[in-house]
Amino acid sequence: MAGITDAPFRRMAQRFGAGLVVSEMVASDALTRGHAETVVRAEGEGIAVHAVQLAGNEPIAMAEAARHVEGAGAAIIDINMGCPAKRVTTGLAGSALLRDLDLATRILAAVVGAVRVPVTLKTRLSWDDTALVAPELARRAEALGIAMVTIHGRTRCQFYTGSANWSAIRAVKEAVSIPVIANGDLTMADDAPAMLEVSAADGVMIGRGAQGRPWFPGQVARRLADGVTPADPDLDTQRDVLLELYDGWLCHYGRDLGVRTARKHIGWALEAAAIRAGRPALDGHAWRSRLLMLDDPALVTDGIRTAFDDLSWRCAA
Missing domain, CATH: 1.10.167 (Regulator of G-protein Signalling 4; domain 2)
Known part of the structure; x- marks a missing residue:
């Protein structure tokens, strides 16, 4: 959600009841160089639980960036291994790491070892349809101390086409004991219970469904908590x-x-x-x-x- 989930938007979503809001994707190398626009992306003033999502393909740079954002007040660090954008995957970051689980593992280990705050992982099912690698990556992540895994129910090669495969997320949930969060195509609050049931996940994450609707994550939270879907604001x-x-x-x-x-x-x-x-x-x-x-x-x-x-x-x- 680069360029979308900036601090003003996250504060508003949190006000409407979002359980956890995560920063837009922050490039680790640009952050450590002090690139002004990248530094702004990592800001979280006024956010109750400040979570920063980092992306990169160099374990040392990712660890340095993690220490930087922890020192700046981040309470959670999320690692992006799911972004399908060509400008990200060309640099062997984002979902490109699904083609190199050993490098992905080294990055996870470096970040977990660099900070004291919880580290989470956001990824996809796989690079393409040839092999579902998310369960294996999740197992490695859990063994290294990753606290939670979020799975977008698409491959990288799908980008955002077709429909998210919620049922495929179940294999990740069955592979680990840490919380697994389902993501992809949740645009109506009343669909959230079905998403949880089909995926067997512990929670749901909303991305594009919140565009123009910062109140939507809070609506989903209410729907899951007490079965009532609040109306949109007037x-x-x-x-x-x-x-x-x-x-x-x-x-x-x-x-x-x-x-x-x-x-x-x-x-x-x-x-x-x-x-x-x-x-x-x-x-x-x-x-x-x-x-x-x-x-x-x-x-x-x-x-x-x-x-x-x-x-x-x-x-x-």
Whole structure:
């Protein structure tokens, strides 16, 4: 979720009841070099349990980065061995490590040995359909002291196409005694119990399903805890959430980068609001096209208010 689960978004998701929020993927080598944008990705001010996800392919660099984020206040370090992006796998990081379990094992050992806080692992089922390596990787991870494993129910070669294979996650759960978390295609809170049942996992992780909906992880938590799915926030609340997030992005990144970073979030939020108003896609897309052309934060803020006023009027009509 690089470029998405930044600190403002995580704080908001936590406010709405998310059990654990994890930083966007942080490149270990860039972090240790002090790359400014990478350092910002690892920030977690105001987050109750600060978890930072690291990616890389050098055990020493990963260990150094882990010590750095622990010293900066991270309470959990998550290791990314699941990202399918070519720019990541070309550097033999992310899901590319599913093709080299020995290197993956050395990275896990280096990070666990470098810090005192819990270390977790996020990965996929395998690189491709030829061999399901996630159970073996999970066994190695458990033996090294990894505290929890999250499995996205796809191979790397699937990227995000097709459907996540929740049932394949069961083999990982059967291979280890540490908690296993299921991930992939959870976009409706009412599907969460089925995801747990099919995967036999101990919990669920939400990624793309939270885009534009920081309240969604909290809805899923409520659904699993007491069987009740809370309604989406009303349009006034959604508007206020987006405006607060927009201010947060401007403060977090600075004006110019904040304006650019916020655009995709605004688009997702407007599409979610259009669905809430019973105007799926059409009205949200129209307002998205107008707002994403603006660079002046004051005009964007006014546009957000006007867009929600329009959606509220259409909903009432």
